[in-house]
Amino acid sequence: MKIGVIADDLTGANASGVKLVRQGFQASTIVHSATLPANSFYDAVIMDTDSRYIEEGVAKQRVARAMEQLQNWGAAIFTKRIDSTLRGNIGAEIDEMLKGMAEDAISIVMPSFPDSGRAMAGGYLLLDGIPLQETYVSKDPIAPIKKSYVPDLIGDQSHHQVGYVGLSAVMEGQESFLNELSLQLQTGARIIVVDAMTNEQIDEVAEALASSGRTVLCADPGPLTASYARAMSRDYAKKANILVAVGSATSLTGTQLAYLIEKTGSTPVYVNPEPLASYSSSWKQEVERATKAALKQAETDRVLIVTTHKPGQELVDLKAKAVQEGKSSDALAKRITDGLATISRKLLTSERVQFAGCFTSGGDVTASVCALGRANGIALKDEVMPLAAYGTFDGGYFDGLPVVTKGGLIGDKKAIYECVKFIETKAM
Structure with missing residues (x-):
C-alpha cells in the first residue's frame, strides 16, 4: 500500500x-x-x-x-x-x-x-x-x-x-x-x-x-x-491475499504444502502440468481455466495456493512429450513454469483481488514470474531462513510487491508456512 x-x-x-x-x-x-x-x-x-x-x-x-x-x-x-x-x-x-x-x-x-x-x-x-x-x-x-x-x-x-x-x-x-x-x-x-x-x-x-x-x-x-x-x-x-505459487515437484515440497494447507485451511488450485507442457492450444486453455478457478478461490482463501504439485499425480513424461511436440524436454519444462508464472501474473494484476505479497518456490518459477511480470529483479531486504530470501519486485507489473523466494529442497515441513507468515508481518 x-x-x-x-x-x-x-x-x-x-x-x-x-x-x-x-x-x-x-x-x-x-x-x-x-x-x-x-x-x-x-x-x-x-x-x-x-x-x-x-x-x-x-x-x-x-x-x-x-x-x-x-x-x-x-x-x-x-x-x-x-x-x-x-x-x-x-x-x-x-x-x-x-x-x-x-x-x-x-x-x-x-x-x-x-x-x-x-x-x-x-x-x-x-x-x-x-x-x-x-x-x-x-x-x-x-x-x-x-x-x-x-x-x-x-x-x-x-x-x-x-x-x-x-x-x-x-x-x-x-x-x-x-x-x-x-x-x-x-x-x-x-x-x-x-x-x-x-x-x-x-x-x-x-x-x-x-x-x-x-x-x-x-x-x-x-x-x-x-x-x-x-x-x-x-x-x-489483514484483508489482502497472499499468493503462493509452487512449481517444485519434490516430495519435500509436497510435505510443506500439506502443512501449509493444514495451518491455513486453504484449498489449493491445482494446475495440470500435462497441457502446459505443450505449444498447442491446451497451454492457453489450462492457463485460463486455472486463473478463473484461482480468482474464485481467492474470494474465500486469504492464502491463495496455486501449484502444479498435486498429491498422487504422476510426473509428466517430458521425453515422450518432446517427441510428440517436436521440441526439446527443456523447452517443454519451461512451458510449464511459464504457464504457472502467467497464471501468477494474471492473478497479481487482477482488479478483482488485492495482494499483500507472494511466495514462489523453485528458481525456474521465480525467474519466470520476474520475466513475465517485466520486473528488473528483486530488491533484497532480508533472509527468512537459509536459502529463503525476502524482498520486493523492482519494476514491472508488480513493482514494490513483497515476495519471498525459496528453493524446492530447502527447509523442513513448516518452511512454506513460515515464509507466508513472514510476508504477513512485513505487509503489516
Missing part, C-alpha cells in the same frame, strides 16, 4: 517522512519540480510543492500537479502535511487535494504535535500552552498568524464548510468521536477540525478513522498521518 503526502515546504516534508519511516514505511521526499523516484523501494512519497508563501492560485496548481503524479505512482492514501503553526495556503491546498479524491472524501485537520509542544483544545491551537496568535508566529514577516481558533482560520481559506470535533468527544473514545464526526458531516461540513492533547488521543482518532470506511485526507504536521497510515496498512494487510 502506497502513501502519498503533499507538503508545502521541504523541512516539513522530511519531518513527516521520518515519522512514516518509524512506522515501517520506506519513505522519500521529493523536492519541488523533481520527478517521483523510479525505485520501487519506496512505499511512501512526500512531495514538496514549496508553496507556503506563494500566491494561492499558484499553490493550487502545484498541488494539482503533485496529486496527479502521486495518483500515477499508485498512491492509495493521500495526506496533507501542514505547518505546525498553520502558516501557508492550508485551506486552499486541502480543497485542491479533495478535488482529486472521491466525491465523498473528507479532510480531518489535526494540527496537534504533542512532542513539539503543539496541542489543540476547544478548537484553539496552543504552542507550549500559549494561544497561537500570542506567540512569535503572530509576528511572522511574510504571513503573520492573527487567529488561534483553527476552524475559523481554515474556513477563511477554504470553499468547503468546516466542522469541529472537540476534546470531550475524543477523550470519550472512538465510538464517541465517530458519532460526533457523523453529526458534523450531516450539517454539510467536509473539512473537520479535531482536538487532541496527547499522542494517545491522536492514535485513537487515527484508529477510528481507519475503521470508519470513509475516504479520509489527513491534514496535520505528521503525527496523525503516521498513525493513520499504520492503521490503514494493518487493515489492508
Whole structure:
C-alpha cells in the first residue's frame, strides 16, 4: 500500500517522512519540480510543492500537479502535511487535494504535535500552552498568524464548510468521536477540525478513522498521518491475499504444502502440468481455466495456493512429450513454469483481488514470474531462513510487491508456512 503526502515546504516534508519511516514505511521526499523516484523501494512519497508563501492560485496548481503524479505512482492514501503553526495556503491546498479524491472524501485537520509542544483544545491551537496568535508566529514577516481558533482560520481559506470535533468527544473514545464526526458531516461540513492533547488521543482518532470506511485526507504536521497510515496498512494487510505459487515437484515440497494447507485451511488450485507442457492450444486453455478457478478461490482463501504439485499425480513424461511436440524436454519444462508464472501474473494484476505479497518456490518459477511480470529483479531486504530470501519486485507489473523466494529442497515441513507468515508481518 502506497502513501502519498503533499507538503508545502521541504523541512516539513522530511519531518513527516521520518515519522512514516518509524512506522515501517520506506519513505522519500521529493523536492519541488523533481520527478517521483523510479525505485520501487519506496512505499511512501512526500512531495514538496514549496508553496507556503506563494500566491494561492499558484499553490493550487502545484498541488494539482503533485496529486496527479502521486495518483500515477499508485498512491492509495493521500495526506496533507501542514505547518505546525498553520502558516501557508492550508485551506486552499486541502480543497485542491479533495478535488482529486472521491466525491465523498473528507479532510480531518489535526494540527496537534504533542512532542513539539503543539496541542489543540476547544478548537484553539496552543504552542507550549500559549494561544497561537500570542506567540512569535503572530509576528511572522511574510504571513503573520492573527487567529488561534483553527476552524475559523481554515474556513477563511477554504470553499468547503468546516466542522469541529472537540476534546470531550475524543477523550470519550472512538465510538464517541465517530458519532460526533457523523453529526458534523450531516450539517454539510467536509473539512473537520479535531482536538487532541496527547499522542494517545491522536492514535485513537487515527484508529477510528481507519475503521470508519470513509475516504479520509489527513491534514496535520505528521503525527496523525503516521498513525493513520499504520492503521490503514494493518487493515489492508489483514484483508489482502497472499499468493503462493509452487512449481517444485519434490516430495519435500509436497510435505510443506500439506502443512501449509493444514495451518491455513486453504484449498489449493491445482494446475495440470500435462497441457502446459505443450505449444498447442491446451497451454492457453489450462492457463485460463486455472486463473478463473484461482480468482474464485481467492474470494474465500486469504492464502491463495496455486501449484502444479498435486498429491498422487504422476510426473509428466517430458521425453515422450518432446517427441510428440517436436521440441526439446527443456523447452517443454519451461512451458510449464511459464504457464504457472502467467497464471501468477494474471492473478497479481487482477482488479478483482488485492495482494499483500507472494511466495514462489523453485528458481525456474521465480525467474519466470520476474520475466513475465517485466520486473528488473528483486530488491533484497532480508533472509527468512537459509536459502529463503525476502524482498520486493523492482519494476514491472508488480513493482514494490513483497515476495519471498525459496528453493524446492530447502527447509523442513513448516518452511512454506513460515515464509507466508513472514510476508504477513512485513505487509503489516
